[in-house]
Amino acid sequence: MARGGYAGKILRVDLTARELKDEVLSPQVLRQFVGGTGIGARVLYDEVPAGVEPYDPQNRLIFATGPLNGTLVPGSGTFAVVTRSPLSGFASAGHANGFFGARLKHAGYDAVVVHGCSPDWVYLYLNDGRAELRDAAWLVGKDSWETEMALREQHGQKGMDIGLSVACIGPAGENRVRFAAICSDRGHVASSGGPGAVMGSKRLKAIVAEGSRGIPVHERDLARLKGLIKGWIDSASSSPFGRAVSKGGTAGFFSAAENMGWLPVRNLTANLFPDHPSFDGASLRSTFKTKPRACHACTFAHCLLMQVTTGPYKGLVVEEPEYEGLAAWGSNVGIVDAGTALMLNDLNDRLGMDLKEATFCASLAMECYARGILNPDDTDGLDLSWGNAGAVEELLRRIARREGLGGLLAEGVMRSSQRIGNGAQELAVYAKKGFAPHVHDPRGRWSILFGQAVSNMGSIEGSSLELSAAPDLGFPEPIPFFSKEMVPKAQARTGPKRQFEDTLGICMFLCQGSLQGMVDTLNAVTGYDLDKARALEVGERIINLLRLFNVRHGLTPDDDSLSPRLREAIPEGAHRGRSIDSVFEEMRRAYYAEMGWDPETGRPLPQTLQRLGLEG
Amino acid sequence: MKVAVRLYAQLMDYLPHDTMGHPFELTLEEGTTIGDLLARLGIPQEAASSSILLVNGEHGRPSQGLKEGDGISILPPICGGKL
Ligand code: SF4
Numbered sequence: 001m002a003r004g005g006y007a008g009k010i011l012r013v014d015l016t017a018r019e020l021k022d023e024v025l026s027p028q029v030l031r032q033f034v035g036g037t038g039i040g041a042r043v044l045y046d047e048v049p050a051g052v053e054p055y056d057p058q059n060r061l062i063f064a065t066g067p068l069n070g071t072l073v074p075g076s077g078t079f080a081v082v083t084r085s086p087l088s089g090f091a092s093a094g095h096a097n098g099f100f101g102a103r104l105k106h107a108g109y110d111a112v113v114v115h116g117c118s119p120d121w122v123y124l125y126l127n128d129g130r131a132e133l134r135d136a137a138w139l140v141g142k143d144s145w146e147t148e149m150a151l152r153e154q155h156g157q158k159g160m161d162i163g164l165s166v167a168c169i170g171p172a173g174e175n176r177v178r179f180a181a182i183c184s185d186r187g188h189v190a191s192s193g194g195p196g197a198v199m200g201s202k203r204l205k206a207i208v209a210e211g212s213r214g215i216p217v218h219e220r221d222l223a224r225l226k227g228l229i230k231g232w233i234d235s236a237s238s239s240p241f242g243r244a245v246s247k248g249g250t251a252g253f254f255s256a257a258e259n260m261g262w263l264p265v266r267n268l269t270a271n272l273f274p275d276h277p278s279f280d281g282a283s284l285r286s287t288f289k290t291k292p293r294a295c296h297a298c299t300f301a302h303c304l305l306m307q308v309t310t311g312p313y314k315g316l317v318v319e320e321p322e323y324e325g326l327a328a329w330g331s332n333v334g335i336v337d338a339g340t341a342l343m344l345n346d347l348n349d350r351l352g353m354d355l356k357e358a359t360f361c362a363s364l365a366m367e368c369y370a371r372g373i374l375n376p377d378d379t380d381g382l383d384l385s386w387g388n389a390g391a392v393e394e395l396l397r398r399i400a401r402r403e404g405l406g407g408l409l410a411e412g413v414m415r416s417s418q419r420i421g422n423g424a425q426e427l428a429v430y431a432k433k434g435f436a437p438h439v440h441d442p443r444g445r446w447s448i449l450f451g452q453a454v455s456n457m458g459s460i461e462g463s464s465l466e467l468s469a470a471p472d473l474g475f476p477e478p479i480p481f482f483s484k485e486m487v488p489k490a491q492a493r494t495g496p497k498r499q500f501e502d503t504l505g506i507c508m509f510l511c512q513g514s515l516q517g518m519v520d521t522l523n524a525v526t527g528y529d530l531d532k533a534r535a536l537e538v539g540e541r542i543i544n545l546l547r548l549f550n551v552r553h554g555l556t557p558d559d560d561s562l563s564p565r566l567r568e569a570i571p572e573g574a575h576r577g578r579s580i581d582s583v584f585e586e587m588r589r590a591y592y593a594e595m596g597w598d599p600e601t602g603r604p605l606p607q608t609l610q611r612l613g614l615e616g
Numbered sequence: 617m618k619v620a621v622r623l624y625a626q627l628m629d630y631l632p633h634d635t636m637g638h639p640f641e642l643t644l645e646e647g648t649t650i651g652d653l654l655a656r657l658g659i660p661q662e663a664a665s666s667s668i669l670l671v672n673g674e675h676g677r678p679s680q681g682l683k684e685g686d687g688i689s690i691l692p693p694i695c696g697g698k699l
Contacts, residue, residue: 239666239693239695240663240667241694244625244626248625253624256689277638282625324699447697448697461697463696463697464696464697467691468693468694478675480675481674494697498697575673
């Protein structure tokens, strides 16, 4: 049994009956699944049987923290949201950094499990071990930032970041845009799989968390604990990747992405983007004004507020986008002004939508427009030519309101392409389960492409190893590019580590240090006695349980696949002509075998489940 | 021989002039290795040994000899699944 790390209870919210109940998770579940996505996966598997559709009141929406949340560990404000996704009908797990994960613990809860559907809009208020539902009719229609600021004011906190945290939906969630996100701490977004749409379907507008409860810690020797944390975090922040992200943000790799052929350009119809230098972190951070804005206890502090100083949006102050946000609202929609991309990224967050799905929906519509598959009648007059920022802005608003073409695109990339027809399905960018990929041209990096295809949770389960080694996992050197042998192996072996990391409640950027350091810190906080192998087993257990959930909801190998566009050859640039198409099925079989799954069906074998302590 | 070099992220500090995101050309003596090139750019050993070295889009090693027309990219490792 854990002797530290946990608040000790979870909150169960039945919105239909307006009933709130504290529960205690069994020590065995905590030990097997630790926290975060792990707890979410366990609850989802146990409580969402076949036949419970994503918008069914019986679907669960699980907000889960981990044992390090809210402790002195830097970056321990991250939380997970797990549900049955309205985009795919399979499991999804999204994560957001910031403060909310820490404040949920300080408010006294390890997790909140929501089911039912409220007759009226409500928000959930958590404070020092107490919970209540309050009226949210006055918040309906407000965007995610307005909602957060209104609730902060309501609870006596002006300004940002201090005292309390809000996780909420914007208009997209209210209107059940299938890829609606849950936004917290202004600019931190849990979005994969559309958990905001499930939240909206339950008429839960927000959760407010505050409190001053401490987190019990097993290790009595505080100096030892601090030493462990320091050793581990120093190894993360002094790593070359850590230094790169701290210095230039993830945008610091924008030019590299372009030069190396994995920047998404105009819905993957092109691969070159000559304007890339002005989007690169080094240029952004020297051209625009910045002000640091770190998450809970984060010493790494890669997050910034950024003020646009040139171009049509001069003066605008927003969160600095990650690389994916810049790619989404720059190259992928043909926009060449970085300030405009900042504006659109901010708008998308305010409306409360998943970036991946939103950009590949917009770029699908734009490519259809360029090819005459959609005409001005279909777009209600919007000129969706590449690079038309005003039209993209209006399109995003219409998606969030489900208005006209926006209503169609609100169904996500896969469904909208089917409804548009006339060849649109050949152009659409999605993994077959129904999720748009991370905002790359993943055809230029097979780990990402393949990882996206086989993932059980919307986002990628593992890591890509073409540009980093993983000695802890038996990869002393980066793997070759486009290797049909190494990519499946790397996905199978990195998945358990990433999933273990996501049980802890800390930002992934701080997980770049040593695995041993992470395990030692977890043990010191909780009193567990995990070693590296058992830590990896936790991650593997989560992947297998999510796979069982997906099989229950109809998963076949065909769902572990890619849309036609993602199987096409890259049209130009560094990897012109490269395609995964002819080797994909072979790679998938190899991956299944590596995972201990049936190579033909992709289902976990009985001996694999037994080894992991999961029922068949 | 002439080669084209690109540096990314914090390694841009070693750019001989502002060529952000674009290749710059260097003329090297025959027999120059990637290791020699790193030294010539002034990239300290520690940063060099942890960097990703690519020659014409494939992983390279410090001992590898360069040849006319090669394109060399040097960048910090990129970790995680999403980036
Ligand atoms: S590294 Fe960035 S995202 Fe992660 S906790 Fe720190 S400031 Fe937040």
